[in-house]
Amino acid sequence: MEQQKPPSTLSAVSVGSSTGKSGAGMDRKIDRRRWPVKKVALAFLVAGLMVFVAWLALSVSDGRSLQVDSGRVNISSVTRGTFEDFIPIRGSVTPRRTVFLDSIEGGRVEQRLVEDGALVEANQILAVLSNTSLQLDVTRNEALATEQLNNMRTIELQLEQNRLEHKRNLVEINYQIKRLTRTIERQEGLAARGVSAQSTLDDARDELEYFENRRAVTLESQEADARLQQTQLEFMRDNTDRLERNVVYARKNLDSLNVRAPVAGKLSGWDVEVGQSISNGGRLGQVDDPENFKLRANIDEFYLGRVQIDQAASFERDGERHTLKISKIYPQVNNGQFDVDLVFDEAEPEGIRRGQTLQLKLTLGDATEATLIPNGAFFQDTGGNWIFVVTTDGSEALRRPVRLGRRNSRFIEVLEGLEPGERVVTSPYTSYTDMQRLKLADESSSK
Numbered sequence: 067m068e069q070q071k072p073p074s075t076l077s078a079v080s081v082g083s084s085t086g087k088s089g090a091g092m093d094r095k096i097d098r099r100r101w102p103v104k105k106v107a108l109a110f111l112v113a114g115l116m117v118f119v120a121w122l123a124l125s126v127s128d129g130r131s132l133q134v135d136s137g138r139v140n141i142s143s144v145t146r147g148t149f150e151d152f153i154p155i156r157g158s159v160t161p162r163r164t165v166f167l168d169s170i171e172g173g174r175v176e177q178r179l180v181e182d183g184a185l186v187e188a189n190q191i192l193a194v195l196s197n198t199s200l201q202l203d204v205t206r207n208e209a210l211a212t213e214q215l216n217n218m219r220t221i222e223l224q225l226e227q228n229r230l231e232h233k234r235n236l237v238e239i240n241y242q243i244k245r246l247t248r249t250i251e252r253q254e255g256l257a258a259r260g261v262s263a264q265s266t267l268d269d270a271r272d273e274l275e276y277f278e279n280r281r282a283v284t285l286e287s288q289e290a291d292a293r294l295q296q297t298q299l300e301f302m303r304d305n306t307d308r309l310e311r312n313v314v315y316a317r318k319n320l321d322s323l324n325v326r327a328p329v330a331g332k333l334s335g336w337d338v339e340v341g342q343s344i345s346n347g348g349r350l351g352q353v354d355d356p357e358n359f360k361l362r363a364n365i366d367e368f369y370l371g372r373v374q375i376d377q378a379a380s381f382e383r384d385g386e387r388h389t390l391k392i393s394k395i396y397p398q399v400n401n402g403q404f405d406v407d408l409v410f411d412e413a414e415p416e417g418i419r420r421g422q423t424l425q426l427k428l429t430l431g432d433a434t435e436a437t438l439i440p441n442g443a444f445f446q447d448t449g450g451n452w453i454f455v456v457t458t459d460g461s462e463a464l465r466r467p468v469r470l471g472r473r474n475s476r477f478i479e480v481l482e483g484l485e486p487g488e489r490v491v492t493s494p495y496t497s498y499t500d501m502q503r504l505k506l507a508d509e510s511s512s513k
Contacts, residue, residue: 132498136506139463140493141456142440146486147477149438151431153369154475155379157361157408159422161354165329167336170322172346173197175338182336186327186353193338193350195323204316211309211316218302225295232288239281246274325350332356359414361390363426364403372430379408379428383415390426431472437480441473442492447499454491454504455484463491463504 173195180192250270256262327333336351344350365373379390394407408426418424444453450470454463468483484490491504498504 130501131503132501133505139491141489142492144484144486144488145438147438149436149479150433152427152429152474155363155426155428157363157424157426159359159418160362162358162360163355165353167351169344169348172344175340175342184333186333188330190327191324193325204320207316211313235284239277242277361408367399367402379426381424381426438477441478443494447495456489465502
């Protein structure tokens with residue numbers, strides 16, 4: 067057993083020496099593979115990811131941006147100056163007074179006596195219509211009214227005859243009473259001397275009493291008949307007047323088949339032809355005042371709350387300034403606009419014609435000092451709540467909230483958010499409404 071130990075020791079030494087050499091070799095391999103390719107690629111990937119995250123964070127904090135050609139946007143300066151509170155409007159010349167011509171009764175056109183555009187006089191016949199049904203109705207109503215009037219006249223005559231009959235009866239009764247009174251006086255004298263019989267005197271007294279009672283009844287009947295007669299006569303007179311008015315109306319309706327001009331003026335819209343059927347109440351045309359005019363203008367609904375009656379407007383014609391004022395405001399809004407009527411303050415300018423269009427300046431308020439920016443299409447896209455402000459170096463335009471006030475055709479009043487000397491983008495923002503900044507680049511120079 068002891069003879070086998072040396073080989074074991076040698077073997078151990080040999081193994082140890084071999085192990086030392088192997089370790090030295092491994093140290094050299096580690097030196098050669100200090101920066102492996104995979105680790106380098108991973109490091110670059112991590113670095114790129116970090117750069118992307120940083121850029122994304124920067125983009126999120128600054129908002130969305132868009133690069134635009136600076137030559138395609140309008141850049142204007144913020145200034146300080148006088149703001150004139152007016153708006154330009156276009157007014158159309160129309161007659162100051164217009165009376166519409168409608169048919170009272172419908173019918174067929176038999177005659178057309180005037181042409182469209184003619185000057186007509188008041189009550190002048192313009193056309194003649196025919197309506198057989200209306201003519202028959204009028205004739206029937208006239209006959210009925212005439213019959214009723216005749217019946218009332220008959221009743222009135224009968225009442226008058228009754229009144230006269232009562233009067234005759236009273237005359238007769240009074241005569242008999244007077245006669246019998248004298249007879250009784252004579253009979254009393256004769257009876258006292260025994261010349262006349264007592265029965266004759268008694269008969270005369272009885273007859274006198276009869277006529278006196280009859281007169282009392284006749285007077286009472288006459289009073290009652292007179293009272294009833296008066297009431298009935300008043301009722302009949304009212305009916306008679308009503309029937310006579312009905313006859314007048316019937317004849318007036320028949321006369322309305324002759325279409326007449328309601329007032330003097332210029333006939334327009336007169337589109338009536340012979341043989342044409344006109345409906346009841348149909349519009350036939352209109353008569354315009356040929357001497358006096360007004361202007362009808364359309365105004366954007368944005369100014370509906372600022373337009374008032376008697377506000378002044380003006381325009382220049384042939385080197386002269388003419389002033390008007392608003393006389394009527396139509397509150398109905400159509401297609402984003404409402405209408406107003408304007409009348410001249412002084413004599414109307416010579417040479418204006420119906421349908422002519424004039425450019426007006428409507429004053430909404432007094433002129434004041436204010437911070438101003440040029441009026442541009444951006445206002446419709448932002449509502450005046452924000453604007454792009456160009457940086458000092460002109461490389462970018464940043465979105466900024468502002469508060470804008472009054473507008474006219476040239477300028478917008480700045481209330482808050484901008485200072486004189488700054489520059490803003492005033493061209494349309496249709497493609498920029500979601501952006502926070504615009505990167506301005508001169509693409510023409512880069513080419």
